[in-house]
Amino acid sequence: MKCPQCSDILLTLEFDRIEIDYCPGCRGVWLDAGELGILLERDGKEALLLSAPGSVRRKEKKRACPICSRGMEKVLMTGSDVLLDECPSHGLWFDGGELSKILEAECGDRGEEDRTGGLARLLDEIFTPGKEERT
Amino acid sequence: MFWSVIAANKRKTVLLIVLMGFFLISSGSMIGMALADAQHPYAAGLIGAAAAGAVWVVMLLVSLFASDSVLLGLTHAREVTRDMYPQLINVVEEMVIAGSLPHMPRIFVVDDPSPNAFAVGKSPEKSCICVTAGLLALCDRDELQGVVAHEIGHIMNRDVLYMTVAATMLGSILFISDMFVRSFRYTSTTRLASRSRRAGGGAAGPLLIVSLLLAIIGPILARVLYFSISRRREYLADATSARLTRYPEGLASALEKIGQSPVMLSAAPSAVAPFYTVNPYRQHISSGAFATHPPLSERIQILRAMSHGAGYTDYLKAYARVTRRRRALLPPADLTERGKVDIRQASRDGCSAPATRAESLRRARDIIRALNDFAFITCACGLRIKVAPEYPKDRIACPRCSRVHSVQRSGAAAVGSVLSASSAMGAPAAARVVCPDQGGGHPSERAVQEARFVPGRWQKIACEICGHGYEISPRFSGKRLVCSGCGAVIRFSRAAGQGGGSSDISA
Numbered sequence A: 001m002k003c004p005q006c007s008d009i010l011l012t013l014e015f016d017r018i019e020i021d022y023c024p025g026c027r028g029v030w031l032d033a034g035e036l037g038i039l040l041e042r043d044g045k046e047a048l049l050l051s052a053p054g055s056v057r058r059k060e061k062k063r064a065c066p067i068c069s070r071g072m073e074k075v076l077m078t079g080s081d082v083l084l085d086e087c088p089s090h091g092l093w094f095d096g097g098e099l100s101k102i103l104e105a106e107c108g109d110r111g112e113e114d115r116t117g118g119l120a121r122l123l124d125e126i127f128t129p130g131k132e133e134r135t
Numbered sequence B: 001m002f003w004s005v006i007a008a009n010k011r012k013t014v015l016l017i018v019l020m021g022f023f024l025i026s027s028g029s030m031i032g033m034a035l036a037d038a039q040h041p042y043a044a045g046l047i048g049a050a051a052a053g054a055v056w057v058v059m060l061l062v063s064l065f066a067s068d069s070v071l072l073g074l075t076h077a078r079e080v081t082r083d084m085y086p087q088l089i090n091v092v093e094e095m096v097i098a099g100s101l102p103h104m105p106r107i108f109v110v111d112d113p114s115p116n117a118f119a120v121g122k123s124p125e126k127s128c129i130c131v132t133a134g135l136l137a138l139c140d141r142d143e144l145q146g147v148v149a150h151e152i153g154h155i156m157n158r159d160v161l162y163m164t165v166a167a168t169m170l171g172s173i174l175f176i177s178d179m180f181v182r183s184f185r186y187t188s189t190t191r192l193a194s195r196s197r198r199a200g201g202g203a204a205g206p207l208l209i210v211s212l213l214l215a216i217i218g219p220i221l222a223r224v225l226y227f228s229i230s231r232r233r234e235y236l237a238d239a240t241s242a243r244l245t246r247y248p249e250g251l252a253s254a255l256e257k258i259g260q261s262p263v264m265l266s267a268a269p270s271a272v273a274p275f276y277t278v279n280p281y282r283q284h285i286s287s288g289a290f291a292t293h294p295p296l297s298e299r300i301q302i303l304r305a306m307s308h309g310a311g312y313t314d315y316l317k318a319y320a321r322v323t324r325r326r327r328a329l330l331p332p333a334d335l336t337e338r339g340k341v342d343i344r345q346a347s348r349d350g351c352s353a354p355a356t357r358a359e360s361l362r363r364a365r366d367i368i369r370a371l372n373d374f375a376f377i378t379c380a381c382g383l384r385i386k387v388a389p390e391y392p393k394d395r396i397a398c399p400r401c402s403r404v405h406s407v408q409r410s411g412a413a414a415v416g417s418v419l420s421a422s423s424a425m426g427a428p429a430a431a432r433v434v435c436p437d438q439g440g441g442h443p444s445e446r447a448v449q450e451a452r453f454v455p456g457r458w459q460k461i462a463c464e465i466c467g468h469g470y471e472i473s474p475r476f477s478g479k480r481l482v483c484s485g486c487g488a489v490i491r492f493s494r495a496a497g498q499g500g501g502s503s504d505i506s507a
C-alpha cells in the first residue's frame, strides 16, 4: 500500500492487537476500516469521535484513498481542530502534522478530561513510548 | 443437483461466447472504419475486425484455461494448507463430501478485513474456493460452513463456469470501448476537423455515430446481461447451502453478520464482484438491473423461514412465501429429492468476543502476509512491524522507540513463525518479544542532533551520523525526526520563534 501523500510504501504496525499503517516518509498514519471496526467493538463509539463526514469544506487538496484511489472526504475529530481524510468504505488518514497535533494534545492535556478518545490514546501509545516513566 | 440449471448454464455460456464474438468483431470493424482515412474505410474496418477477433480469441482462451489464476491473481489470494486454517479445511472437506463433489477444491484466503467469499473454476474438478481473512475472523464454525456450502453450490450448479466466461467477456468489451473512446477523443480534435474541411469521407459521419452508440450501449448491455442473470443463482446456491449443511441458520447468521460489518471489500476489482457471496460494492450499486445479488435481507428472511426442514423443497416453499413471486425458482423436474431433510442441531462454539475477533483477524491476515512475502519484525518495545515486499530499504527504525532493525524476508519460515506465534497468543505483547537489538537502548540514550527548521519553506537537512538526506516539507510540524538510516534522533529548533523544540520524547 502506498502513502496517499508521498507515495512511499507504508509499514504495518501492530500494537495492542490493533494495526495501523505508517508512512516512514511523512509520518502519516492510515487506519483501516477493519481496525476501526475492532476499536469500535472494543472501546465503544467514543473510540472514534468523528464528526459527520463530508461536513467540512476546506481548500486543502483531496487525497486519494490508498485502497480504492477515490478522493477522500475531510472530517474533523470531535473537540479538536484535527482534520482527517476519510474514505467511507476503507478507512482514515492522519497526515504527519495532524498526527503530531493529536500527540501534543495528549501530552499537554494529561490529567484533564480525556476528550480525544481511545483512538488518540492508541496513537499516543504507539508513538510515544515510556510514558509511564515520565509521569 | 439441478440438472436443468447446469444445462442452462452451459448453454448460456456458449451463447454468450458467440454473442460476444459477434459484438466484438462488429464493433471492432466499425471503430476501424470510423477512425480510418476516407480512402480506405473497408480495409481499416477489416483490420479493426481482425484486432477485435484476436482479442476475443485471447479472452476466450484465458477464460477457459487460465481464468482461475487470473481472478485469484487479481484479488491476491493465496492457497492455504491445513496447518494454517484447520477449521476452514475441515469445513470444506465436510461440504465436499455432503455435495459429493468429485474433487476437493483448492482453498485460498485473501488478505482482506471485510468478510466475503467466492468460488472460481470451470468445472467441479478444477475449482477453487476463496474466503477473506475477515470472514474467518467473523464467523463461527456453522456460519463458515454455510458460506462454504453456498460456494460449493455455485460450483455444483456450474454457475462459476458461466460467471468466469462472462467476467472475462465483460472485461474485454469494457477494454475495447474504453480504447475507442480514448482514440475518438484524440482524433476528433485533429483528423475530424480536417476531414470536414475537405468535405469528403462519404459514410464517415453516420459510421461515427453508429460506432459511438456501440461504444456507449455496449458496456451497458454487457453489464445488464451479466448482472441480471446472476441473481437467481444466488437463491439456488443458498438452497444448496441449506441442504448440504442441514442448518439454514448458519448461512443466515453469516449473511447477517456480513451485512452489518462496517468494512467494505477493499481491493476487489469490479470484474470479480459477481463472484462474491455478498456484493462487495453494496453501497454503490444496491438494487435494480445492475445488482449482482438479491438483497441480503431477503436471502436471510428466506433461510429463516425454513422452519420445517432443510431440503430443497423447503427452501422453495420459503422462497415463494417470502418473495411472493409466482415463477418458481426451479422446474419441478429438477426436484429429485426423496424424503424429508431434517434441520440439525447448532454446533455453536460461540467464540466471537471482540478480543478473540481482533486476534483471529490478526492471525488470518498475518498468515496471508507471510505467504505474500512480508517481513515481520517484533521490536523490544512491543511494536510489531510488518514490512511489505515492495518496501525498498533493508533497514527500518522502529517508529516507537527508534531501534534499528534489518529487514529479513524469510519466506516460508515466516509462515511457520506466524503460526507458532499466534498459537502462543494470550501473553502480553512485550513478553513475546524477540529483539534483534542492533544499536538498541532507550530512546533517551540515543544520539540526538539539533537542526534548524524554518517553517513555511522546503528545506534539506542531512543526518550528521550516517549522512542520510531529508527534504522537509513546509507543512512539517513535528519536533523531531528519527533518521531512517541510522535511528538517530534529529531534533528541530524552530527558527520562526514559535516555541523551541523543547518537548521531545526525552523531555
Ligand SMILES: [Zn+2]
Binding pocket: A003, A004, A005, A006, A007, A008, A023, A024, A025, A026, A027, A028
Ligand atoms: Zn507519506
Ligand SMILES: [Zn+2]
Binding pocket: A065, A066, A067, A068, A069, A070, A087, A088, A089, A090, A091
Ligand atoms: Zn477507499
Ligand SMILES: [Zn+2]
Binding pocket: B150, B154, B233, B234, B237, B275, B276, B277, B278
Ligand atoms: Zn453466491
Ligand SMILES: [Zn+2]
Binding pocket: B379, B380, B381, B382, B383, B398, B399, B400, B401, B402, B403
Ligand atoms: Zn521499538
Ligand SMILES: [Zn+2]
Binding pocket: B463, B464, B465, B466, B467, B468, B483, B484, B485, B486, B487, B488
Ligand atoms: Zn542517520
